[in-house]
Amino acid sequence: MAAAVAGGTRRGTPMYSQKNLTSKKKYDFEDILEERRQSSDLRYAMRCYTPVVYKELSPCKPSAIKTIVLHSEQVQYVIRELSKEMGESPDIIQEEAAEILDEMGHSMHMGAIRFFAFTLSKLFKCLFKSICVNEEGIQKLQQAIQEHPVVLLPSHRSYVDFLLLSYVLYTYDLALPVIAAGIDFLGMKVVGELLRKSGAFFMRRTFGGNRLYWAVFAEYVKTVLKNGYAPVEFYLEGTRSRTAKTLVPKFGLLNIVMDPFLKREVFDIYLVPISISYERVLEESLYAHELLGVPKPKESTSGLLKARKILNENFGKIHMYFGQPLSLRTLAAGRINRCPYNLVPRHIPQKPSEEIQEFVSDVAYKIELLQIENMVLSPWILISAVLLQNLPAINFELLVEKTLWLKGLTQCFGGFLDWPDNLCANKAVRSSLSLHTNIASLVNGQVVLHDTVMGPGAAEETIFKQALSVLLCGSYRNQLLNVFVRPALVALALQMTHSSRKEEVYSSFAFWLDVFSDEFIFFPGVPVKDFEEGCYLLTKCDAIQITPQQIFVTEKGSTVISFLMAMFRPFVEGYQIICRYLSKEANEAFSEKQFIFGVRSFASQLLKTGGTQYYEVLSSDMQKNALAALVRLDVAKRTKKSDGFTYSVSKEALIKTAGMFESRIPVRKPIVARL
């Protein structure tokens, strides 16, 4: 194999050692499970809990909050409006509002919290090796809670996220957040109520058209926030990311929590990005199934009980990084100086101005980028990235060597690595493998990704199994993509254009950035900055040289470039395949569901015949993102129909875009092997 080039000389010394970059932030992580393993959980659960509170807090019970919300001008206004429109008596609508509140509202209760503190201690000790928290962030949070209302914005990879966050806050004697949870949890007997008592409030997944629901919900969140009653917690991503890539943000809740500041009902609000990184995600296999179209099991208590067999497994480490609280006032400074709410009474619902919408969107992206920056990357993430470029199997020694090389590159790109420095590389890789035996295993000196070796059985089933395995492994590699995407897109642009002229490279870069802007998180509207960062990182690892007009790949650089290309090839090729599908198959208007089904069978066929090797194209996530990208590129048109959205494709535009996808892309070469 050509990869042997990388052998010998470099063994043991990573090519791009950036010791100074080995995460300066890492030192102050503390494992909170350690203490749990040494002292009584019961005492822990029953201990005196006196969190610091917001300086202007006027304490009130959950029921009092409901009353405030129900009688607020905002809700009353909407009730009156609806009553006028529907000819219904306001009392009936008010009652409806009260029911919504009851369905939604939390009822935080110390007993439930102590119950959770106890059981979660047991559970977490069983499941996880450690839960590492950056204490500095905790201290800043503690300070922030006293100064202004706080919004906690964690990343969302697992249902465990919110339990974990509350657990950590309880451990540090911090105010427990009130959490926006999907209403599906309410379907769970007992557990739903328990969650409610531990501070969750429930929102319907969709309530676009229901003005009353929106008004009650928005006012509820704002009341909790404004009174400083408790920090409000929700997920910008809206749902758990099945791919472990950060999802593009949703703005609804962010709009709501920013509203009290924009209307100057509070002096400031702190937004706290929180990054939760799992060494092994509890739902990993479920996610892969879901991506392949096996429906998500309904949240139910019995389902939870069935899931208890996972208690016997080891899910490794968790890192929670509490980011610097961001002052909304500071973020808004110079952007929205004049309050746009001066001319309309503040309780009358108003559509936010474009200026505000843009601001909300920018804040959302900024926070997600901060979440990404503080995500901790485990060795397994590097291993899986290497593994996926060497299917179906790779020599163990080679794997270690390549992983070390990738470690260097990751550090060079500023990835926040958690590498066990006390272990030799061999052992580190081995220990990672042992944590993920469900994905890959070491057989005769070869590391094999499960189910990728062609075996007997129906072709359909084999493909499904293989896809499952690739997506599962991919969900770890994906965590690296956010760190690599900018240099990778520069590399892609370099390859696509076959040119060293900077503007040409940039325009190609900007095209791909636009194409992938649902797939990866880019700050909106500044592709130049992303380009510069990508170039800078590539320069930093000596992969390219930049002159004022030109960009050259260095001799050393081709390895890096090829690696990056290979890393992102599943996405590039996936999008190409989807384009091909559309140009061949789709004629009339189609729904998203039909589209996904169509792509799936089209791609399965390709996989079967060896037309492609990238199983990622089977992932509904990629399919949806690609469709969104095509809409953005004006290739597809989205129209709202009574039963949802339908799409239609403009053939002309499709041919053009497909051309841009394919053109001048070199015929598939075994790039991987060149590493």
Added chain:
Amino acid sequence: MAAAAGDSGSGSGVASSSESAARRRLRILSGHLRSAPETHLSAALCRGRAAPPVSSESPPSTLPKRRQEVLKWNGWGYNDSKFIFNKKGQAEFTGKRYRLGGTVLPLLREWIEKNLGGSLEHKSIPRASLNISDVPPSVTNEEFLQDLKTTNISYSQDPEDRIFRAHGHCLHELFLLREGMFKRVPDIVVWPGCHDDVVTIIELACKHNVCVIPFGGGTSVSSALECPTDETRTIVSLDTSQMNRIHWVDEKNLTAHVEAGIVGQDLERRLGESGYCTGHEPDSMEFSTLGGWVATRASGMKKNIYGNIEDLVVHIKMVTPRGVIEKNCQGPRMSTGPDIHHFILGSEGTLGVVTEVTIKIRPVPEYQKYGSVVFPNFERGVACLREVARQRCAPASIRLMDNQQFQFGHALKPQVASIFTSLLDGLKKFYITKFKGFDPNLLCVATLLFEGSREKVLQHEKQVYDIAAKFGGLAAGEDNGQRGYMLTFVIAYLRDLGMDYYLIGESFETSAPWDRVLDLCRNVKERIVKECKERGVQFPPFATCRVTQTYDAGACVYFYLGFNYRGISDPIHVYEEIESAAREEILANGGSLSHHHGVGKLRKQWLKESISDVGFGMLRSLKQYVDPSNIFGNRNLL
């Protein structure tokens, strides 16, 4: 209402007599001023007008031409009235003009030390007198001067006279007087004696292209009087103080025709002699003039009964470079296109000089009574004021101080005369804080002033106290109320004391809809604290507010900001940045650019966004038409 009853010691005496404390104060002032030395410059006789009976004798004015003989040249108010720290280190107010005169304020020093980090050891001494040679020389348009001399209108080029008219009472202006110098000051001061004199002066000014800046009481707090530094023409300061006659009083229509240079206290005193008043009492009324009120859209403390200046004026005469503007009759309301009075009101000396005003008058009220209410917190207080406004039963004045200001007012309590009083104070405090459970660090006080017939006042008082009770308010006696109002008159004197000890302060105001008052007050104060911290102010600032006026649709809010500038190299710049940030905050909170202080040059930067581009263009074309050569070149507003 135990507290109220217990407090009536000194208050009831005032209340039972028909004389109000305010009027007593004015009597004292006027008594003193009658003996004020006459200036060496005598008012030139006014030609061409038969003086009506009321003004037949030349009335004594509070403000002589050489104002510096009566007033401080580098601070607020009268030369003989100021705060000092006496030998025992206790604060004391000198002079006999004010009720507070001669009283020791034992709590003030501790308050300053505790709240502002001030200390008697750290003194910042201003220069004792004006260094004449520092004053920029008079740039004189000789032809103008020649023509002026032929008119017999009195004028002066004396540096002291000129410097006195180069400023208002903004912090930075006083700071320059204490330790600096203005880059540009007026070159000539003229004292027209009547409307016709003004017409003559403006004609000459147009003829010779000189810049005219009208000057009334000199109490501007918007940099309105500062001379533009790049003005190369001769700047004439037109001092209206000698135009202070009351031409006539019309008892049938209850109006008086008055020259615009009359200062508030003279106007009220002299109308009072015939049993009338205008009821217009801005905090600056001792020194500010009728013309100045018109030019800035002033607001008086008792506007709830009498209205603001725009409600009070029936007729205005103003001299502009285009000629004299006035209405042809004195009808109470007209529908004759946009009201031209509103071009004049708030024009801030950019269009012309107001010379004569017909103003509404009212019989002096039979009875006046102060009062006060303690609320458990500011929120409840504002809610109460809102309810009072909703029921349209606001007393002549109703003001709500926040907790900091309440505590500050407490620090200005004079030494108690007897053990009995101090015991009573203690009991009151115990009642409110312990028995009623008010938190001394949250409670706030509303001060009230009722006016009218005795019967009506008592009835009105009950109505207001009943509303207050619904919001947890407890009546807290007349004395507290009266002290609250006194505070507004002495606060400017207090600022001078502070400046001797590295403490600087200023006030600014706004108006806002009712629903935004609380948020605005809280946010602006928090912004001030934040900005001070970020700019290296070493001690927490004194940031406090009060709601001073209620309207149907909103309220006027007044802020005090003070801080200790020790350790800051450029305190004025820092102060200005903080005030500017506070103003930004006010605007972002739905507050107005100004309720009654005006725009001047201090707040120009925000005018356009406040009144829209078109509105701004309207004002600009107005100016363009009325004063195309920018004779009234103080550059306020636009």
